[in-house]
Amino acid sequence: VISGRATRKRLVLLVSFLASGIAISAVLTGLVGTGAASSESLSAVSSAVMGAMNAQGDAYVAPTANAAPGISSSVAAQDALASAPWPGSAIGASLAQSTARSEPNAPGSLVWLVSMQPADTVYRVGGMPDARSAGPAANFFVVVVDATDGNFIEAEDGYSPTLASQASAKRSSNSTSRKLAPGTTVCGQRVTTGRIGAPPFILLSHGHHVSTVPIGLGSGVRVVLVSNDCSRGAAVSLAPSKVFAIKQRLRASHGGTIGLVVVPRKPGTAVITAKRGKRLVGRLRLIATH
């Protein structure tokens, strides 16, 4: 009996020890797994965020077709979260290649760019003495990790007015992301010319009141709807012409101009004016920002 008890005791001891070990392993796995994402759950870093990054000089480019990272996007996201200056969540990961302007990377390095959404508000680090509190919060966050081993290379955040205007346009109107093409109906008028097939394509504003639209330099072609009142024969002009260039006019079936495709040329302000005869029917102020 004594021997049987001793055997059972040893057995209980062994089972308990194993159970405890499994529990510890589970916790360790859970800790390591915290912040990780499955590769299926991460989309690419948005083109808007990529634009904000590259606008401040990083010049990361798409990798070559045969680029082979040493770690997956989910592992990269996990590594990025572990070293990010801002606690938060990963929302996108893209493989990229550095260029000569992607310091401190050597040109041609393969990296993962992991975009993040921080849990807290993040402001600029420094700034002009006494002026800091007036600044906006950052609106993009990216961690760069080595695509070979996941080592932290750098993190970037910032406030991009271009990104903010894009986000604002997305929020403000559910009609601002439509694709204009021949046959599209805008304000009861059918677009007859001016097919726009490639992004970015955002109708930033429409209406007749004076409003202000910031457009970032280098952000690509923008379509601005300047008149949607079906005002036949409205003359649309943009001045001064040095700040924005009109690449294309969108005309509707009534023959009037309903939109312009503009490209910012240099920092400054320009005004689009729509007149029918001498009567002002629409005005829109555009600001070309950095």
Next chain:
Amino acid sequence: MVGSDWADADGLRSPLSYGAGGRVRSEVRLVAARSRWWLARRGRRLCLLLGVCVATLAAPAGALASGDGDGCNPGRADNFNTAYDVGVYQYTPGLSVSGGIRAYIDNYSPFVKSVSGSTDDDSEWVMLSNPDNYYEQIGWLEQPYAVRYTFAEYGSNGGAFYDHYHSSDPINTNSDYEVAFHPNTNEFYFYDGGNEYWDYIIPNGTDPVLSEIYTESHTKASQVSGGTNNHNNMYSASFFYPAGTGGSWHDSAATPTNNTNNGSGGKFGGIGPNSGTTDNYYTWDWACTN
């Protein structure tokens, strides 16, 4: 620029939830309960073994909770998002174009208050600026719980800013931080110990004329770098003027400033020049001895 094969995604969508903190805490509690059960029944040797495991797991959290490497909690009330700057500034003679600012700065580790809803930091940096338009700076930053980075920042008075975070230099060393301006390309270069961390081409043509070296905090509850018996040093401050091939480095003759008024007429931060020099300065917090 972004290659055409970069997939687009909505960077503004709701983030994935990586913060499975509740689940992990539950697992920790489960293991803790199992460990107590186990320890109560299975003797001192296993108690010792698991004690070591628990201590190992708990150590990082304890180290974080203990806070910073230097300094002290000054015990002042929190008024987050008010900038406090202690340092020196100098306009270039005749407002000629600044070509660079550099200084050896102590990598001091101050107490940084953890504020609700934001990731805050203390920082210390060298900076070139055109006060009406923009600034460019590099230095160290420290977040609550001694999380540190080397950072470089561009900020414009229009609101845009970009931050780059890199691995930090060890605390209680000093680093040669430098911002240089190349007028022929309108390009700023950021260096730490001679290593280039970033370069940024300013989008408009205004030239830097002001050089600054400051330590900065954003709430009275955080420590101004340095203690009354352990000063935070800025060595060999010098600036380059005029910008371009005709310029040269000059010892700083900067003007100390201290805007750390605590609201009741007193000062809680101090700055002084090292005796007999015009290019060495130090700062401290009156509430901390070290």
